[in-house]
Amino acid sequence: MGVQNIIDNxxxxxxxxxxxxxxxxxxxxxxxxxxxxxxxAVLLPPESAEPAHGHPAHGHPAHGHSAHGHSAxxRESSDEALVAAIGVALHRRLNRx
Amino acid sequence: MQxxxxxxxxxxxxxxxxxxxIMIVVGIIFITLAITKDYEPLLxxxxxxxxIVGNIPTMDNVALSVYSEAHIAVENGQVLLEDGHVKxxxxxxxxxxxxGVKMGVYPPLIFLGIGAMTDFSTMLSNPKLVLLGAAAxxxxxxxxxxxxxxxFNAQEAGAIGIIGGADGPTSIFLSSQxxxxxxxxxxxxxxxxxxxxxxxxxxxxKLLTTRKERLxxxxxxxxxxxxxxxxxxxAAFLICAMIxxxxxxxxxxxxxxxxxxxxxxxxxxxxxxxxxxxxxxxILLGFCVGASTNASExxxxxxxxxxxxxxxxxxxxxxGGVLFAKFMNLFLKEKINPxxxxxxxxxxxxxxxxxxxxxxAEDPHNSLLMHAMAPNVAGVIGSAIAAGVxxxxxxT
Numbered sequence: 334m335g336v337q338n339i340i341d342n343x344x345x346x347x348x349x350x351x352x353x354x355x356x357x358x359x360x361x362x363x364x365x366x367x368x369x370x371x372x373x374a375v376l377l378p379p380e381s382a383e384p385a386h387g388h389p390a391h392g393h394p395a396h397g398h399s400a401h402g403h404s405a406x407x408r409e410s411s412d413e414a415l416v417a418a419i420g421v422a423l424h425r426r427l428n429r430x
Numbered sequence: 431m432q433x434x435x436x437x438x439x440x441x442x443x444x445x446x447x448x449x450x451x452i453m454i455v456v457g458i459i460f461i462t463l464a465i466t467k468d469y470e471p472l473l474x475x476x477x478x479x480x481x482i483v484g485n486i487p488t489m490d491n492v493a494l495s496v497y498s499e500a501h502i503a504v505e506n507g508q509v510l511l512e513d514g515h516v517k518x519x520x521x522x523x524x525x526x527x528x529x530g531v532k533m534g535v536y537p538p539l540i541f542l543g544i545g546a547m548t549d550f551s552t553m554l555s556n557p558k559l560v561l562l563g564a565a566a567x568x569x570x571x572x573x574x575x576x577x578x579x580x581x582f583n584a585q586e587a588g589a590i591g592i593i594g595g596a597d598g599p600t601s602i603f604l605s606s607q608x609x610x611x612x613x614x615x616x617x618x619x620x621x622x623x624x625x626x627x628x629x630x631x632x633x634x635x636k637l638l639t640t641r642k643e644r645l646x647x648x649x650x651x652x653x654x655x656x657x658x659x660x661x662x663x664x665a666a667f668l669i670c671a672m673i674x675x676x677x678x679x680x681x682x683x684x685x686x687x688x689x690x691x692x693x694x695x696x697x698x699x700x701x702x703x704x705x706x707x708x709x710x711x712x713i714l715l716g717f718c719v720g721a722s723t724n725a726s727e728x729x730x731x732x733x734x735x736x737x738x739x740x741x742x743x744x745x746x747x748x749x750g751g752v753l754f755a756k757f758m759n760l761f762l763k764e765k766i767n768p769x770x771x772x773x774x775x776x777x778x779x780x781x782x783x784x785x786x787x788x789x790x791a792e793d794p795h796n797s798l799l800m801h802a803m804a805p806n807v808a809g810v811i812g813s814a815i816a817a818g819v820x821x822x823x824x825x826t
Contacts, residue, residue: 334581342584346570352564353817358557358815359564359808362666366557369658369665424826 441477445487451724457481457720463625467487470625473598475718476609477621480720482698483524493522496721500525530717531613531780534606537599538683543708544778545663545687545811546700553804554658555651558758563808565754565815566774569594569747574820576739582732585609588820590736593620594743595813596627598682602719604817608824615733617644619717619740627780630741631748632788638752643759644792646767648801656694663688670815676820676825684814747775751805764800771804776809 340346437446461479464471488494500521503510510517529538538600553560570591589605589612601620637642663685669792671678690700692793720727755771769789773781789798798804 335579338581339575339578342578342587344578344584344587345574347584347823348575350823351571351574351816352568353566354674354819355812356561356564356817358670359560359812361669361673362808362811363557363560365665365669366554366560366662369661370655373657373661375657378627 440489440784447487447725449627449729450485450487453723453725453728453752454482454483457485458572459721460622464698469628470621472712473621473715474625476716477618477715477720480717481618481723482718482720484721484724493519494524495522495724496524496718497724497727498522498525498530503682505578507678524718524721524774527714528722530615530714531602531718531722531819532606532610532677534557534603536711536718537603538796539711540599540708540715541680541683543703543711543813544688544702546691547683548631548688548691548778548807549803550659550662550807551654551689552651552800553807554662556801556804559766559801559804560761560808561758562755562771562774562805562809562810563597563776564774565771566747566751566776566805567595567812568750569743569745570773570813570816571821572684573739573743577735580735580739582735585824585826586783587613588824589616590739591743592616592813592817593736593740594625594747594775595809595811595816596624596744596747596777596781597619597810599715600776600813600817602715603680604821607821612732612736613755614719614728616724616740617735618723618728621716621719622737623740623744624777624780627744627775627777628784628787630771630782631775631781634745634748635752635785635788639756639768643768643794644789645796646765647793647796648767648770648798649764651800651804656692659692659792660689660694663692666811672810674815674818674822676678676822677815680814680817681811682812694722696729744775748772748781751775751793751809767796767798770798770802770805774812775807776806776813778806778810779803781809782806 457480459476459661460474460481461820463469464474464478482494489500498521500520503517503519570593572591573594574587574591577590583592583607589609592601593616595601598620600616602613602617605616609616643685667681667685672679687700687703690696690703716745751771751774752768753771754774755768759765759768767789769785770787773785775781782799785802786797786799788795
């Protein structure tokens with residue numbers, strides 16, 4: 334009990350080591366986060382305007398001439414065609430009744 | 431008549447002790463706080479009910495409590511046989527469920543659900559705020575000194591200190607590994623203080639900041655690309671697990687859950703992890719932890735000390751985050767509102783909500799919630815790493 338127990342169990346060293354490791358890990362995560370957009374910009378082509386699952390990536394302009402942009406537009410138009418087809422089918426079915 | 435007398439002797443009324451009665455009242459208070467004050471109801475209702483269940487006196491010859499574990503009959507070092515088979519007792523249903531707590535199974539599963547719920551966008555948009563999640567872990571480590579000073583051994587001190595991480599599953603995980611005997615009080619203290627975040631934090635935040643600082647407005651976070659969100663869980667996991675491998679179980683499940691969410695190809699898995707799955711584990715964890723608080727095990731001087739140290743660790747963690755934000759402001763051109771430092775304790779999202787509440791009390795048009803979420807999720811990572819460090823250093 335008391336200060337002697339802290340000394341016996343190397344309490345102060347534990348505190349300093351523990352805080353250092355936690356800071357080191359999170360500083361490295363912070364550096365990773367800061368560098369990630371820059372690394373991605375160098376390594377990969379820019380993202381399309383419409384990322385997977387249709388969540389628009391605001392702030393990222395559409396790249397109409399890229400392959401990604403083309404596939405996004407194609408998917409968008411085929412989605413619209415699908416919606417239109419479902420609409421027509423429903424309309425006909427309801428009219429039959 | 432004898433049968434009736436024997437039955438009456440076995441009733442809860444006949445065996446109820448004052449300690450059980452106190453704990454049943456505590457359980458009722460938990461449930462009342464959850465229902466009337468809306469303090470962490472998803473945790474306090476299962477824990478409160480568990481406390482009540484765990485304090486109903488049980489009979490010696492019937493396996494009912496969480497402590498009635500499965501065992502093989504042994505006499506003089508020899509396994510006893512009955513009709514040629516090993517004589518054994520299956521233990522109680524509660525003890526089987528409690529195995530998930532004792533063996534540290536539930537906490538990583540909860541982390542999976544938390545990962546599938548968490549949006550790291552605000553943290554990715556402002557990486558310097560990650561440091562606030564590290565600063566708040568000072569509560570964990572200074573509390574260890576306090577626990578050692580009060581006579582706990584190093585393992586117990588480590589398990590008590592992690593209460594300052596404001597992370598229930600992490601506290602349970604670490605105490606199950608380092609100090610299983612203290613698991614009940616530590617878990618109850620951690621969850622109680624998490625529920626009391628709106629009460630504990632605001633006075634400290636106001637005390638350590640000026641009005642001018644509380645009025646600081648921060649620039650809106652930048653938009654984060656889908657690719658960054660997808661790559662982050664894998665890259666961050668590699669960094670954290672390589673530095674502190676003992677945090678692998680918690681951190682691994684957290685980032686795995688987040689990868690399910692962000693990969694966009696496992697929506698069904700992510701949806702299950704963040705809804706039914708985490709709810710089931712929360713029910714089992716909360717109820718079992720509550721049921722482990724039998725008065726004979728729980729109402730001790732040690733428990734009171736743990737509660738005192740837990741409160742201290744929460745206060746120190748909050749102060750650490752706020753003061754470090756002020757320290758960062760000495761070097762930053764674009765100042766950060768020091769209130770968001772308080773969200774470095776990982777109680778997600780309650781401490782971020784408290785920051786928003788305190789900030790809006792000064793300026794109703796200043797929205798700090800998004801900014802506070804960054805140190806808040808960084809705090810989850812920080813407390814898991816702290817737990818990993820303590821486990822690897824203190825494991826016997």
